Amino acid sequence: MLPTEEAHDLLALTQELCDRELTGKAAAYEARAEFPREVIRTLGRSGLLGLPYPEEVGGAGQPYEVYLQVLETLAGSWLAMAEAVSVHTLACYPVFAHGSERQRKSLPDMLGGELLGAYCLSEPQGGSDAAALTTKAVRDGDEWVVTGTKAWITHGRDADFYNIFCRTGEPGPRGISCLIADAGTPGLEPQKAENVMGLRSSAPAQIVFDNCRLPSDRLVGAEGAGFTIAMEALDAGRLGIAACAVGLAQAAVDYAVAYAKEREQFGRPIAEFQGLGFMLADMATQVSAARALLLSAARLKDAGRPFSTEAAKAKLFATDVAMRVTTDAVQVLGGAGYVSDHPVERWFREAKVLQIVEGTNQIQRMVISRALVKG
Ligand SMILES: Cc1cc2nc3c(=O)[nH]c(=O)nc-3n(C[C@H](O)[C@H](O)[C@H](O)COP(=O)(O)OP(=O)(O)OC[C@H]3O[C@@H](n4cnc5c(N)ncnc54)[C@H](O)[C@@H]3O)c2cc1C
Incomplete structure (x- = not known):
């Protein structure tokens, strides 16, 4: 491998x-x-x-x-x-x-990890329709003045630098630019951490930009190129989320198998019951398939070939697998799966977010179906 x-x-x-x-x-x-x-x-x-x-x-x-x-x-x-x-x-x-x-x-x-980054694209009024974003940056002499609110920003309260995708021109994708700001810039105001279902140690936060002034050289790439930059980054990012899903799902399979070998009912380990053994077999097979899809998309990227549709497929499939497999892992543990004494309860909650971030799985299906129709 x-x-x-x-x-x-x-x-x-x-x-x-x-x-x-x-x-x-x-x-x-x-x-x-x-x-x-x-x-x-x-x-x-x-x-x-x-x-x-x-x-x-x-x-x-x-x-x-x-x-x-x-x-x-x-x-x-x-x-x-x-x-x-x-x-x-x-x-x-x-x-x-x-x-x-x-x-x-x-x-x-x-x-090198001295500076931790945040990627600020989503807003309270829209995540999926990112091209409609409304956070605004207006030129004032040698500065950009940024106003608006970003939502769900991972590392929002802890980052050292923030990529801000904001409107500098016409409505739609061509009016969006990318600015970069340091933490602590006046007017860049992280809000309280969201009370999330899972991934609670890295909860996202809103960022309010209140007349946040940035020097003009904080523009990344050309003015109006922000949406393209955001989408390029997300193509590769989706592979990262798919890999997270495969790792989480594999952990759930391993834990469920170990438990099923130990736990006895009717005088035998529960793994010996076909109803449960087949469930474990399906879980393991789905994880292997997700990993294979992920690695084939990664190899396209490594070879410098178009990989965007394959990345969408990998993100969609692997994160749906993680949700199914963690749900089944809870089932394999029975009542023990429903309490926090075992990690499967947490993994089940954590899997859910992977179907939402970096483009929901509905949006991945949109990307894939558009590519199919375009030919
Ligand atoms: C824990 C966490 C961390 C996050 N981290 C970041 C981050 O670091 N940076 C960042 O920018 N964002 C981040 N996000 C935001 C995330 O990317 C958005 O939540 C996601 O893109 C969905 O946007 P939304 O929440 O506004 O949902 P909406 O866009 O309002 O969607 C609601 C529902 O409608 C569906 N839907 C929308 N449009 C369509 C369509 N055309 N066809 C079919 N169905 C559709 C969606 O799939 C979804 O089911 C994070 C979110 C969470 C929960």
């Missing part, structure tokens, strides 16, 4: 890090809804926050195929941390691909 010896070592290292630093902490941080900034720092120091970016700019130069398997490993240990790596990787994309010489000077700190 892995292309190089180096990739093997990287995955072994990630697993070690998960066992040492992540798995044992997840349940308590999730219960307290506390963001573990020091765990993110550890991930950064271990080189996991810039994996798919070139070494020349401070990344690790890994193919997507490898990066996604690292994410899968992290997700099997603590989904919120895998999602944090995926969102941060996404947030580094605009400056990496479209940033000015000066903006790109920050890349080593971004990719």
Whole structure:
């Protein structure tokens, strides 16, 4: 499954890090809804926050195929941390691909994990119809003045830099630009953390922009190119969410199998009952299929070929699988699956968000069906 010896070592290292630093902490941080900034720092120091970016700019130069398997490993240990790596990787994309010489000077700190990123696209009045966004940036001399509200922003209260997709021109996608702002800029006001169902250690927050002034050189890429930049970043980001889904689902299968081998009813381990064994078989098969679809999309990206539709398929399929498999894992544990003594209850709640973020699964179906019809 892995292309190089180096990739093997990287995955072994990630697993070690998960066992040492992540798995044992997840349940308590999730219960307290506390963001573990020091765990993110550890991930950064271990080189996991810039994996798919070139070494020349401070990344690790890994193919997507490898990066996604690292994410899968992290997700099997603590989904919120895998999602944090995926969102941060996404947030580094605009400056990496479209940033000015000066903006790109920050890349080593971004990719080394010194600076944590947020990606601000969604708004209270619309997430799916992103091209209708209303947060506005108006030129005033040498500055942009940003007003509006962004919603559901992962790392909203903890990020060091924010990509802001905002309207600088006409209605529709061509009137959108991308600006980058530092945390603490006056007028950039993170709100309280949302009271979310899962991923509680990394709860999103609204960001209010109240006449937030940014120097004109904070424009990333050309004026009016923001929507294209946002969609390019999301294409790759969707692969990250699919990898998170595969990791979570695999953890649920492993846990359910181990439980079913131990738990006895009618004098036998419940795994020996065909009704349950077939359920486990279906769970494992779905996860393998999701992983295969994800890796085939990743290999297209690594080969420099169009991968956007395949990424949408992988995100759709893998996240639906994660929801089904975590639901079945709760069933395998019976009553024990419904209480927080076992992690499957939390994984079931966490799976749900993967069907919503970075384009809901209805939007993925729209992307796929449009590509089919266009031919
Ligand atoms: C935990 C969490 C973290 C997030 N992190 C970020 C982040 O870091 N940055 C960011 O910008 N956003 C983030 N989001 C926002 C997320 O991307 C949006 O919630 C998502 O895109 C859906 O937008 P919405 O919530 O406005 O739902 P809506 O767009 O209002 O959709 C509501 C329902 O209508 C359906 N729907 C909408 N349009 C269509 C259509 N044309 N056809 C069929 N069905 C349709 C949707 O699928 C959905 O089921 C996050 C959300 C959550 C919950």
